[in-house]
Amino acid sequence: LYCSIPAFTVVNDLSSSSTSVKSLAMNPLLIPEAYIIGAQPLCSQLVGLSQGQKKLCQLYQDHMQYIGEGAKTGIRECQYQFRHRRWNCSTVDNSSLCHWRALSSLWLNAAGVVNAVSRACREGELSSCGCSRAARPKDLPRDWLWGGCGDNLNYGYRFSKEFVDAREREKSYPKGSYESARLMMNLHNNEAGRRTVSDLAHVSCKCHGVSGSCSLKTCWLQLADFRKVGDALKEKYDSAAAMKLNTRGKLVQMHSKFNAPTSHDLVYIESSPDYCLKNQSTGSLGTVGRLCNKTSEGMDGCELMCCGRGYDQYKAQIVERCHCKFHWCCYVKCKRCTKIVDQFVCK
Numbered sequence: 382l383y384c385s386i387p388a389f390t391v392v393n394d395l396s397s398s399s400t401s402v403k404s405l406a407m408n409p410l411l412i413p414e415a416y417i418i419g420a421q422p423l424c425s426q427l428v429g430l431s432q433g434q435k436k437l438c439q440l441y442q443d444h445m446q447y448i449g450e451g452a453k454t455g456i457r458e459c460q461y462q463f464r465h466r467r468w469n470c471s472t473v474d475n476s477s478l479c480h481w482r483a484l485s486s487l488w489l490n491a492a493g494v495v496n497a498v499s500r501a502c503r504e505g506e507l508s509s510c511g512c513s514r515a516a517r518p519k520d521l522p523r524d525w526l527w528g529g530c531g532d533n534l535n536y537g538y539r540f541s542k543e544f545v546d547a548r549e550r551e552k553s554y555p556k557g558s559y560e561s562a563r564l565m566m567n568l569h570n571n572e573a574g575r576r577t578v579s580d581l582a583h584v585s586c587k588c589h590g591v592s593g594s595c596s597l598k599t600c601w602l603q604l605a606d607f608r609k610v611g612d613a614l615k616e617k618y619d620s621a622a623a624m625k626l627n628t629r630g631k632l633v634q635m636h637s638k639f640n641a642p643t644s645h646d647l648v649y650i651e652s653s654p655d656y657c658l659k660n661q662s663t664g665s666l667g668t669v670g671r672l673c674n675k676t677s678e679g680m681d682g683c684e685l686m687c688c689g690r691g692y693d694q695y696k697a698q699i700v701e702r703c704h705c706k707f708h709w710c711c712y713v714k715c716k717r718c719t720k721i722v723d724q725f726v727c728k
């Protein structure tokens with residue numbers, strides 16, 4: 382199986398569960414000295430860049446940190462969105478990327494890169510872009526000012542397209558082959574990821590004027606919180622359209638009775654494995670040992686999560702904050718209580 386990684390592998394960092402910003406310093410991408418030394422060391426240290434991405438890396442060295450952050454935000458969001466699923470996005474490596482369920486998480490990377498680069502522009506971190514220069518929305522009330530420093534969605538979108546898609550665009554496969562279908566699927570889903578970020582961007586305003594009178598407002602373009610992007614993409618994922626190649630080598634919908642997917646929707650070309658058992662070749666970790674919910678009938682319920690193998694019940698001790706009291710002024714003090722709960726674990 383041939384499998385692709387959209388942006389690149391962030392060396393040594395995907396397995397760390399630490400979310401603190403400090404931990405990012407372990408990543409060669411985020412060591413500022415690497416930029417001073419010059420293009421070669423930084424770009425050659427990144428595992429998994431395609432030829433085209435290496436060139437872009439050299440041209441846009443100051444962007445690389447944000448691409449790394451964006452990709453990581455995407456992976457973290459994937460792990461959050463899929464935490465109650467059999468496949469929980471925890472194996473982002475070569476093999477797990479072989480299947481569409483896994484592959485489809487990569488649109489979250491494309492989206493994460495738009496997000497990170499657009500913000501970096503606004504914050505003045507990049508030499509080739511600045512605040513958004515998006516046109517004033519037509520429906521903005523006439524006396525409100527337009528042009529606070531907004532997230533540069535336009536630039537972030539274009540850069541993500543250039544960089545994340547480079548890997549796919551530099552490949553070529555025989556017309557009609559499975560690989561060509563997957564390439565088209567990846568490009569389609571990357572675009573859907575970017576468009577979802579773009580669709581959720583909104584106008585944000587700030588009041589000015591004498592003591593909160595709000596007689597004057599300044600407004601700018603603002604990206605949505607990335608959690609919203611994740612929520613929206615998860616929904617699209619659950620209603621993704623099945624596709625196949627037609628005789629002219631184009632990707633078309635398998636079931637023509639449904640509305641054709643747009644560039645905002647996710648698509649897939651093969652069913653995922655069921656992820657019930659560990660399988661090296663599909664990158665499935667299996668669900669043995671996963672926590673499940675005895676009373677839920679959803680994917681997190683023991684029946685579905687454990688694939689009918691049954692579960693073991695344990696008593697587990699958990700520590701909680703409890704008896705919280707508000708103290709004048711201004712803090713909350715809690716006790717720590719231990720509680721015994723039932724936990725259910727897949728056999």
Ligand SMILES: *[C@@H]1O[C@H](CO)[C@@H](O)[C@H](O)[C@H]1NC(C)=O
Nearest residue numbers: 386390428429473474475476
């Ligand atoms: C992915 O595959 C490449 C080439 O086969 C290999 O060099 C690399 O170590 C693999 N990475 C992981 C995380 O398994």
Ligand SMILES: *[C@@H]1O[C@H](CO)[C@@H](O)[C@H](O)[C@H]1NC(C)=O
Nearest residue numbers: 654658659660661662663664
């Ligand atoms: C692993 O998955 C592959 C592809 O779906 C399948 O052919 C193979 O039988 C599976 N292996 C095991 C041990 O289940």
Ligand SMILES: *[C@@H]1O[C@H](CO)[C@@H](O)[C@H](O)[C@H]1NC(C)=O
Nearest residue numbers: 460464469471666667668671
């Ligand atoms: C995801 O599932 C694997 C086993 O299938 C488990 O080892 C891992 O802890 C899970 N990750 C999270 C974040 O729940």
Ligand SMILES: *[C@@H]1O[C@H](CO)[C@@H](O)[C@H](O)[C@H]1NC(C)=O
Nearest residue numbers: 673674675676677678679681
């Ligand atoms: C288990 O699922 C039920 C029904 O969906 C839900 O009400 C409950 O909060 C869940 N329990 C846990 C521990 O998540």
